[in-house]
Amino acid sequence: MKFKNVIATDDAPAAIGPYSQAIKVGNIIFTSGQIPIDPQSGQVVEGGVAVQVTRVIENLQAVLAAAGASLDDVVKTTLYIKDMNDFGTINEVYGRYFTKEPPARSCVEVARLPKDVLVEIEAVAVVKEG
Numbered sequence: 001m002k003f004k005n006v007i008a009t010d011d012a013p014a015a016i017g018p019y020s021q022a023i024k025v026g027n028i029i030f031t032s033g034q035i036p037i038d039p040q041s042g043q044v045v046e047g048g049v050a051v052q053v054t055r056v057i058e059n060l061q062a063v064l065a066a067a068g069a070s071l072d073d074v075v076k077t078t079l080y081i082k083d084m085n086d087f088g089t090i091n092e093v094y095g096r097y098f099t100k101e102p103p104a105r106s107c108v109e110v111a112r113l114p115k116d117v118l119v120e121i122e123a124v125a126v127v128k129e130g
């Protein structure tokens, strides 16, 4: 029996390295870190951190949807941000998507992110069916 299922969708950016957009094991989905790449153009979105975190969360939604999940199913996120001064703006945008019983979360400032983006978010989600 296959244990590890690769999730792939054109509705989210293609991987920029040797990783899958997400892996589903039973009823648990592990997404890769999403960065603010527009899935249509393949380019990083411009316009600042609010625009970037919006794109990241919408990319996460697309990956989760391909795995049969939604943001409501997310139990844990990890945020990697370039500048902790953006914490308030990121929380404001993030909070629009995770309104009720938000997932557990970690948030760390990092020296650098792929493609020099301002934010990367990964998620773990759990759904009822395997």
Ligand SMILES: C=C(N)C(=O)O
Pocket: 016, 017, 019, 032, 033, 034, 035, 114
């Ligand atoms: C963008 C990524 N998730 C990566 O490079 O691993």
